[in-house]
Amino acid sequence: MGMDWVIHSKLKSLRAERDKSSVAFSIVHMIRIPLTPFLSKFPVSDSLPHTLWFETWKNARYPRMGVKYISDIYVHLFIPIFGLGLLSFLARYRKRGSALSDFGWILTGCTLIFVIALLRLGYEYPYFPWRMFKAKYVPIAVIWIGYMSALGITIIATLPKNRTMATITSSAMLSLVTIMMIVNHTTYHYR
Numbered sequence: 001m002g003m004d005w006v007i008h009s010k011l012k013s014l015r016a017e018r019d020k021s022s023v024a025f026s027i028v029h030m031i032r033i034p035l036t037p038f039l040s041k042f043p044v045s046d047s048l049p050h051t052l053w054f055e056t057w058k059n060a061r062y063p064r065m066g067v068k069y070i071s072d073i074y075v076h077l078f079i080p081i082f083g084l085g086l087l088s089f090l091a092r093y094r095k096r097g098s099a100l101s102d103f104g105w106i107l108t109g110c111t112l113i114f115v116i117a118l119l120r121l122g123y124e125y126p127y128f129p130w131r132m133f134k135a136k137y138v139p140i141a142v143i144w145i146g147y148m149s150a151l152g153i154t155i156i157a158t159l160p161k162n163r164t165m166a167t168i169t170s171s172a173m174l175s176l177v178t179i180m181m182i183v184n185h186t187t188y189h190y191r
Contacts, residue, residue: 003125014126023123030122030133038075046128048118053079055135056142078149085152104147111144153177 003011018026034044043054057074093101114137121132135142157173 018126051133081152082149085148107144110140114138
């Protein structure tokens, strides 16, 4: 880690401050969900869930053509969809079964391992402006978030019992996601 030689004295004082509190407190601090909104350009850097969610949905590129709020829509729109998918996964797929549930458990297990490793890194290097909590360090978690969101969208799409309505709903959901992807990839550019 570059911090060991770039900010050695600062890191030493931060570690001493961290060691005054318990390990449990430090870990709980890093996995908390802060009340800070996602509308700012930069996420809270000392909260792993907040940072991962921000970097999964928020576009770091700069908008043009007046479409600058697409990422803000992603961040907030997918919170209930993800929650619904996660609850559905935990309720329906408690044990091994279909290939879909097995894939979900593999993603969940791998995500847990990566998250624990990242929490360990955050504990060892408590200088959070360095931003060690990045989605690129936990790419499997980004896939896991997408998987749970897809489960949530599937539940919403299959809610109508009428076959025609279910087809229209699922087509509308698929069209919405497609439009969001096209807008996101065609209206943004790097500075």
